[in-house]
Amino acid sequence: MQTEIGHKNLAPERQKQVLTLVRDHGAIRVDTLCDMLSVSPATIRRDLEILEGTGALRRVHGGAVSGRALLDEPLFDDKTEVASGEKQRIARQALEHIHAGDTVYIDGGSTLLELAALLRDRSNLTVVTNSLRAAAELSAAGPRLILLGGELRRRSQTITGPLTRTLLQTISLDVAFMGTIGLTADSLTTTDPGEAYTKELVMSRSKRVMLLADSQKIGVVSFACSGNLQDVDTFITDKGAPEAFVKQLRKKGVVVETV
Amino acid sequence: MQTEIGHKNLAPERQKQVLTLVRDHGAIRVDTLCDMLSVSPATIRRDLEILEGTGALRRVHGGAVSGRALLDEPLFDDKTEVASGEKQRIARQALEHIHAGDTVYIDGGSTLLELAALLRDRSNLTVVTNSLRAAAELSAAGPRLILLGGELRRRSQTITGPLTRTLLQTISLDVAFMGTIGLTADSLTTTDPGEAYTKELVMSRSKRVMLLADSQKIGVVSFACSGNLQDVDTFITDKGAPEAFVKQLRKKGVVVETV
DNA sequence: TCATATATAATCACATTCAATCAAATTACA
DNA sequence: TGTAATTTGATTGAATGTGATTATATATGA
Known part of the structure; x- marks a missing residue:
């Protein structure tokens, strides 16, 4: 589906691709990103760290998940009283x-x-x-x-x-x-x-x-x-x-x- | 697609071309611009610096990215978003x-x-x-x-x-x-x-x-x-x-x- | 719980890119 | 034509990004 991506990319461009991949997959592993973007795990981790800093995604052990995917659940929780x-x-x-x-x-x-x-x-x-x-x-x-x-x-x-x-x-x-x-x-x-x-x-x-x-x-x-x-x-x-x-x-x- | 561009251009004209190239590609490296415009890296860097001053683009290590490319997402408001x-x-x-x-x-x-x-x-x-x-x-x-x-x-x-x-x-x-x-x-x-x-x-x-x-x-x-x-x-x-x-x-x- | 496998962080070395400086070429203007 | 101002390109030391190595931390299964 996702194909290998060409040669030397600029860091911010690659980070954008990482973000897109994370978003599209909801969650993705570091190795997968390495394969897709042809860079080392260290580089991917550094990218993820930066992206997490912006709040765009969330790092987890083994990879990253999209920020949106996380908050599917706890949307409406502030119900106060049960209406009569x-x-x-x-x-x-x-x-x-x-x-x-x-x-x-x-x-x-x-x-x-x-x-x-x-x-x-x-x-x-x-x-x-x-x-x-x-x-x-x-x-x-x-x-x-x-x-x-x-x-x-x-x-x-x-x-x-x-x-x-x-x-x-x-x-x-x-x-x-x-x-x-x-x-x-x-x-x-x-x-x-x-x-x-x-x-x-x-x-x-x-x-x-x-x-x-x-x-x-x-x-x-x-x-x-x-x-x-x-x-x-x-x-x-x-x-x-x-x-x-x-x-x-x-x-x-x-x-x-x-x- | 993008072809070599002629000979010596005046600086402002070349800068316009640089900007166009950056916009079209979303992101582009300095060497690529050098090849395309047949000028030295130093010249391209000077152009990029000027263009960055106007806010038209953003310099990054290795080249430049257009503003749009950097942040396409208009901030989905995440309650859980960790503010940077x-x-x-x-x-x-x-x-x-x-x-x-x-x-x-x-x-x-x-x-x-x-x-x-x-x-x-x-x-x-x-x-x-x-x-x-x-x-x-x-x-x-x-x-x-x-x-x-x-x-x-x-x-x-x-x-x-x-x-x-x-x-x-x-x-x-x-x-x-x-x-x-x-x-x-x-x-x-x-x-x-x-x-x-x-x-x-x-x-x-x-x-x-x-x-x-x-x-x-x-x-x-x-x-x-x-x-x-x-x-x-x-x-x-x-x-x-x-x-x-x-x-x-x-x-x-x-x-x-x-x- | 422990042991094993895997993922991560930290450090380092290498390669690339950059900024600063200066010299050469071009242009502007008299 | 001559002089000054500007632009361009080359050189060098500094900065940055990347990948490998190793130690630490974290998950998984018995």
Whole structure:
């Protein structure tokens, strides 16, 4: 397959060939490289040492392996909490509202992170998000991904505040999937005013607004108001939601789906 | 294929031929050039030195290689990649240029990622970045962190393109630490036009521009131009940088620091 | 665990290439 | 034509890359 390579090569050129060979084979032995490039083991080792210094490959006893080959395994290991069944069900239900070609907003929060994970193989979408966690979930592959710009709020790992306005003003969203800390029949509330500001702005830029929140959040009131229920088109929650509350929301024109 | 080339040529013309030959072959030895151009090794070496000063090619023991040939791979971001000593030293040197209270921009790339890591305990700064990796590095604690908003480029894990403009227009930077794929005495180049666009914009918004690049990148020419060396205040690189090239840059008013 | 085989690192010697210097040739300009 | 400046080529000592040798370290199998 690989043929003998001509005469005197310049060192960097030979090193490039070594790197190519290592990459192509995934892993290769020193002797094999010696045969292919017609140089001594000492030279090959020196080349490998240099290449390892650049991080292009990894030396092992007997030869070298490509850097890429090494990290096939440990890609996603930072799973923190096992999402509750409710959150997963809610996220799966939200999928029903996403259509091919949509521009979708994914808000911060663990429920929304579940949704992001479900979009990993949907390349025919544009996902806009302010959540670093959601972005990380989709950073390797998946839909076209657009991050809001602005200040990082460490606690929630989301991008929030006035600086998010500049970008949001220039785009339009088909559907926004929002989270919240608490909701009452009137309003959505959250801990941080900067975060509330961004949420409100996002909802105003979206054709449809979906609110995803497990039933535990019903009745919780936090510090900063991020909008009111009138602006929500559909509320997806679990079956733990009080009947009375659901009825009240439906009276206001909100579609409520319980899973 | 390449035939003997006539008789005595004027120096600049011959140098152009040398450059073409180097480019065509990717790498070529001094003797080969001597044969082809019918001049002595000394002359070829002088030509190569001049051409290296412009960053058009890179001299190596035995001959010269074109920038492209040296480093075709646009850095796949490996989490496990061991940062070379050069990159770490360059990053540490860059620290000297950061003062309390500064608003600092951190570009994408592995060298800049090293710099970001060094800022983890500097809470008296504002860091602006388009790099998801740098953001992740500082996401748990550290300086005030602002992310650019825009489209994620998966290959480099950076946020790039026209959407980054909206936020950049509203802020000013004290100092921008920039990376690049390749640089010559004239220009900085990078693989992706969207990325180039953002780099250029960032540099225009910053009081001071620092370029961080290991010497391997000198002479490399990539696809999209992201600015020219005139816009760089200080260039930090390692001691492998060719003397001739450094001299040329200093003549242009760029401060060059080698570590 | 030990023994054996293999791979590596360290040292050295050799060959090649390079930088510096100087002399010769060419060119520029009056 | 004459003089100075530049370019080129040769020579030499220094530097660098390569390959062989030997001692150490690492894998493999009983």
